[in-house]
Amino acid sequence: MKEETVYSDKGDSHSETLQRLQDIEAFVSKITREKDLVSIAKATMKMIAEQFGITEMILALWDDESRRFKLLASYGYPTEAEKEFSKYEYSHDWISVELQEKFRIADDIYFINAEDWEPVTVDELLLDRKEAIDEKRNRKDQWLEKDFFEFVLRDHSGEIIGALEMNDMESDSLPDYSTLLSISIYTKIASIMMETARAKDSQEEVSRRIDGLVALMSHDVGKKLENIQKICETIRRPSLEREYRDKAVREVLSSIERSKEINDKVQKLRNIESRPYSLFVLVDIMSYINKSVDKFKKKHDGFDVNVSSNQRSIYLKCDPSIEELISASLDAVKALKKDNLSPLIIEVSQSGKEGEIQTVDLTFASRDIDPIGWRKLANDLRTSNPKSRRLPPSGDLFGKYLIGFISRKYGGTASVEEIYSKEKPYRGALRINIPIL
Structure with missing residues (x-):
């Protein structure tokens, strides 16, 4: 009683x-x-x-x-x-x-x-x-x-x-x-x-971030269209050999495909972000990582990706945008590679002391990327920060913008770390930390 x-x-x-x-x-x-x-x-x-x-x-x-x-x-x-x-x-x-x-x-x-x-x-x-x-x-x-x-x-x-x-x-x-x-x-x-x-406040920030996405999309697609126009002018030359003509056509098709891909990503993220209360579902993030890696390999002719984790399953509340985050991170690191001989590395872990907020830690790296490459990525991430009210003029920052855009959505962070440890096979890494809700 x-x-x-x-x-x-x-x-x-x-x-x-x-x-x-x-x-x-x-x-x-x-x-x-x-x-x-x-x-x-x-x-x-x-x-x-x-x-x-x-x-x-x-x-x-x-x-x-x-x-x-x-x-x-x-x-x-x-x-x-x-x-x-x-x-x-x-x-x-x-x-x-x-x-x-x-x-x-x-x-x-x-x-x-x-x-x-x-x-x-x-x-x-x-x-x-x-x-x-x-x-x-x-x-x-x-x-x-x-x-x-x-x-x-x-x-x-x-x-x-x-x-x-x-x-x-x-x-x-x-x-x-x-x-x-x-x-x-x-x-x-x-x-x-x-x-x-x-x-x-949240809606104003979302609007600003979506505006950033649209601005970058417009710039990137605009560049692709300019490139298509130049290639088409080249193709029209009667003296152009067939081999070069076929190559030019492939470049046109590639630019069109890339533009469609960017548009699809923006529309998908815009739909997710525009919902007043986004529906987060508890999922095993390893399943999303494996799905993204499979798509990445198909896109890049079986390019090798090694995935390791300190746990078989790590559950996180998220929505489908998490897949775009993983995809954009893979693309950003691959763009720094000098060759395709060494695989991309993804390390996944769960960390946090008992009684504190637990986080999912994602590390994206590769052996053959030197410190200069990592510094460039770090600078690109800073330049394309979704919190910035001034948007970068370069369309090639679109993927980096996505990394910051989605990481911030989950209350997480995205950063680049240079590594000088003999225990690690790489000189730097893209690290993403997301709190487990």
Whole structure:
């Protein structure tokens, strides 16, 4: 049987209900004026503080890029503490520990009371009275130094996207149930506003990245058409020998095929990226790698590719764009090779300490690529960064743009590393790291 607490009696009078509705109306009126995530978070905490006498709060929000919870804003703490808070990151384990059933007092409201939990490490930035950390509760509604509340933030589908942590108030008494209910309603409204703001930011970024794809496609296809035009002018010469004429026709067909391929890739990625909520499915990434390698070999007349992994299966939540990422990476590394004597190398591994975000690490390399080649690829990746608002003028960066475009989509990174280890048969590598959701 659950022990009776100050929150066991959840009665609420008619007048209190009416007052709460008026307060909510005022809150909605103010919060809807804010447009970005930080201003929404700060406005929410400021209004909670002013209305209910709460003196210390922090708000953490899920970050899609790092795949961790990050502290978005705080209230009532010194500037030095706020600077430190901005560095804080938490995995899913953090929120699952605090949101245990024994702490729940209502839907999405949790009271983590001093008697029922013990911190692994004491965060002194969150303490006002270090000497009172082991203080005992003298009355049922007394607020102890280690007491705090968590109000869960959810998205439209009910997934947890963050939490508002409430650490202190003007009174030394715990807030009543009616106050907690009002604060919970405020955080639910704020979470809707935050999701809307984040969706807008995300859509703007997607639009910019898609614009980049289209711009690069147009440039690359334009170059191919210019090349076709020149070849056709050459073919029209009556004196041209048949051997050269046949070669020119093959070049025309190759350019047309390449243009169609680029167009197909862009359309496919555009369709995937344009969905408001892309459907990620749990798949064994090794199956996608093997499929991409088979296509690569057919495209390049059986070109040798060696695939190795520290596990037979590595599962990752993704969509079909992962295949384009692998394909673009293979093409980018092959383009650096001086000959076709040595195979391409793909190494796949899963890494990450226990309790931290696990990642899939993909390494693309080959023996005969010198450091100059790897530096060129590194420069191309920087130049074609999807975050850049200025797009590169060169159409041959299209494949590198795809690598950054899709890696970033999964919250991952793409980089080039020069290697001088005798243990490795290659001098450099294209490395892609993707968090496992």
